Amino acid sequence: MRHGNLFVISGPSGAGKGTLVARLLREVPDAWVSRSVTTRAPREGEVDGVHYQFASAEEFQDLVDTDGLLEWATYAGNRYGTPRATVEDHMACGEQVILEIDVQGAFQVRDKMPAARLVFIEPPSLQVLEERLRGRGTESDEVIEARMKAAEVELSRKMEYDMRLVNDNLDEATDALVRYVNEQAEKARG
């Protein structure tokens, strides 16, 4: 059994974080992904307790006030946070814990848990990013515009991450992510 490690995956909306994390979970048997709490409305097809734990603004604030979140941030007008207890439990079980969170949250995690590995997923270009966001078909034009603005701020911080990965060819990007997680987990085992 390997020791528990913490991996943070960030990158602009539409870069392919969710797609890559889903593939990583299939290929790394001891990987586990945290489920965030959010005040964002569910998209069509999203199920409460599966994709996110959907919460009201009051419920979210209660979690903040009771120190129930490891980190939290406001992104494009909605609040998102990582439940602390489940992350700690899964790390204690020796799992490779994955947080798919924004750049603000990533640096809060690094402050609290300096051993966390931070991975930044980049799109091949801003044009491809916009095409993927539109192609996903889950957001209005207005929301896509807000996410493209956020993308520029996010990309400006990529050099602060431990690893950067361009998600161009999906199979190659998946392999690189799986390799990195396994290498780091083996290194931590010593």
Ligand SMILES: Nc1nc2c(ncn2[C@@H]2O[C@H](COP(=O)(O)OP(=O)(O)O)[C@@H](O)[C@H]2O)c(=O)[nH]1
């Ligand atoms: N800080 C933080 N960011 C989160 C959390 N959960 C999701 N996010 C980020 O919030 C942003 C918006 O997520 P979402 O609305 O699901 O859009 P998507 O990433 O385009 O599918 C993305 O950058 C996510 O990585 C969390 O628990 N904490």
Ligand SMILES: Nc1ncnc2c1ncn2[C@@H]1O[C@H](COP(=O)(O)OP(=O)(O)O)[C@@H](O)[C@H]1O
């Ligand atoms: N390497 C890739 N090549 C082409 N399309 C991709 C690739 N990776 C992801 N996509 C597609 O781009 C869209 C955004 O991916 P998603 O995983 O939802 O991004 P994120 O979680 O970063 O917002 C989805 O429709 C997904 O199927």
